[in-house]
Amino acid sequence: MKLEKMDAFFAARLNGYDEHMMTEIEGAQEFYPCTAALLPLEQEVNVLDLGCGTGLELEYYFALNGSASVVGIDLSADMLAALKRKFANRKINLICGSYFDVLFGANRFDAAVSVESLHHFTAAQKLKLYRKLHAALTDSGYFVLTDYFAESEEAERFYFFELERLKSGQGLEPHALYHYDTPLTVEHEIEVLKKAGFSDVRIMGNWKATSTLLAR
Numbered sequence: 001m002k003l004e005k006m007d008a009f010f011a012a013r014l015n016g017y018d019e020h021m022m023t024e025i026e027g028a029q030e031f032y033p034c035t036a037a038l039l040p041l042e043q044e045v046n047v048l049d050l051g052c053g054t055g056l057e058l059e060y061y062f063a064l065n066g067s068a069s070v071v072g073i074d075l076s077a078d079m080l081a082a083l084k085r086k087f088a089n090r091k092i093n094l095i096c097g098s099y100f101d102v103l104f105g106a107n108r109f110d111a112a113v114s115v116e117s118l119h120h121f122t123a124a125q126k127l128k129l130y131r132k133l134h135a136a137l138t139d140s141g142y143f144v145l146t147d148y149f150a151e152s153e154e155a156e157r158f159y160f161f162e163l164e165r166l167k168s169g170q171g172l173e174p175h176a177l178y179h180y181d182t183p184l185t186v187e188h189e190i191e192v193l194k195k196a197g198f199s200d201v202r203i204m205g206n207w208k209a210t211s212t213l214l215a216r
């Protein structure tokens, strides 16, 4: 398997992306609306979306709260362009970049969301990211994470081992972002979120490999 850079991987699959997600990912018909329903429904709230892609979760969210202002971050300019075409009349600020590098600011978001994006990264990368995210949320702010999780610790170790094996075998840059699924177990994800400062983390739903966590 030849690894592709993360942004190039998604740009190359943009055509038919939404249909693929909604029909091929088990539970998608339920977890997108479920994720959206957990986001704040009050008027004029500020929401951050990490890895917003073409905005599938935002379609459901804007249907519930058209007054929300959303900052969406994604590595792929092509995915963001598709998102922009869908939501011409919504309050959206799109940032093309990595959520590991973009500054989030302090105390400014009522909620954050991320769907099917963070399962490519290590616990150490997530810890730094979640600390930054925690600081960017208001006192009552919270994070809704819907993602793909490893079925066991053994599987988690295997995915990380495989990624390193493929990267070194293909002579790839050690710090560049390549598309390869390295999900943590739900238990490890919760540990990282708690270490980053979220005191209350609950599992709100589960659809085969995908779960929704609510971190306060």
Ligand SMILES: C[S@@+](CC[C@H](N)C(=O)[O-])C[C@H]1O[C@@H](n2cnc3c(N)ncnc32)[C@H](O)[C@@H]1O
Pocket: 006, 007, 010, 021, 050, 051, 052, 053, 054, 055, 056, 057, 073, 074, 075, 076, 079, 097, 098, 099, 100, 114, 115, 116, 117, 120, 177
């Ligand atoms: C499977 S898509 C999910 C998109 C959308 N949330 C959805 O559920 O349809 C994963 C997205 O995460 C983005 N992504 C991956 N790593 C990222 C990073 N470090 N910073 C920003 N976006 C990233 C990809 O470019 C891609 O658009």
